[in-house]
Amino acid sequence: MxxxxxxxxxxxxxxxxxxxxxxxxxxxxxxxxxxxxxxxxxxxxxxxxxxxxxxxxxxxxxxxxxxSKEALHSGYVRHCIEQMLQQIMERIIAPEQLTWQQRVRGLIRHLAGLESDRTWFSPDMMHLEPLVADLRHQQRAYDELLGIWHQMLSACHDLTPKPSAEAVEALHLATWGGRRYALQVSLDQMRLESWAEEMERLCILAMAPDRQR
CATH class of the missing domain: 1.10.10.60 (Homeodomain-like)
Structure with missing residues (x-):
């Protein structure tokens, strides 16, 4: 291509x-x-x-x-992000009975693309970004995805103290950046699952109250 x-x-x-x-x-x-x-x-x-x-x-x-087909692609990517955010709200943030560890695990799996419904991505889509998205659109998507971390943490009433904004952004960059790179190199399903499990473990360790003091 x-x-x-x-x-x-x-x-x-x-x-x-x-x-x-x-x-x-x-x-x-x-x-x-x-x-x-x-x-x-x-x-x-x-x-x-x-x-x-x-x-x-x-x-x-x-x-x-x-x-154009480029506009269709732009709309599709935006649609997938909106669908994922909606599913995170419904499945991870809204339920009251989840522990903070369960919320973190669920968030990571959705961001890793392992739980989202009706979404599909090709590595070739990474090459289309300069054509269909300018910096303003990419910044909006970044802010929305970072925001979902803070909404998830607001629902974690059993987690005190909350991690700092700097720590949350670092975890967001590690997770979303990892997902994008995994897509770029066509990581197979088994390795993607293993990566997501390690990210879940690392995020939970980083957020644990005894690690924040």
Whole structure:
């Protein structure tokens, strides 16, 4: 695959976000078709027309949301991050009965991509970042992902004292950076599971009250 050399432009951004249930269903179907075609044919052979035909929507309807396949990719990545954050809120932060260690383990597994539903990533997607995302978008994603750590810790009523903001950011960088690098080198499932288990252990050790004094 040839690595893109362009910078993000208006044509690489989704045009609008689906608000109504029917629109959300349509966009989800577009994302599902996008993933199937990418897995089957690769990025270079993927076209907006192919995605529209496989989804069963009119090309005009497709372009109401995505003016290009780069915009579709940008929207898909944003969608995956939002889905993951929502699942963390529902499964890790909202339940009252979880211990702080269980919350940490669950957070790491979601961030490692081992628990999130309906998401798929290819190592080639890393090469597309300069084309579909500028620094402002990357900063927003970084802030949201770091924020979910603080929301998780706020739910840990059995953990006192809480780790410092600097320690939390260090753990976030280690976890999310590790996940991105694992994707880049196509780490197999067994090694990814082992890495996630070690990250869980390290994070719990770093957050343990007796280690913070």
């Amino acid at each position: 040839n690595r893109p050399t362009h910078t993000a432009s208006a044509r690489t951004k989704p045009l609008k976000r689906p608000r109504q249930a029917r629109a959300r269903f349509t966009v989800q179907a577009i994302y599902d078709a996008y993933v199937r075609i990418w897995q089957r044919e690769g990025w270079d052979q993927l076209t907006t027309r192919k995605v529209a035909l496989e989804t069963g929507v009119a090309v005009g309807t497709f372009y109401e949301y995505f003016p």
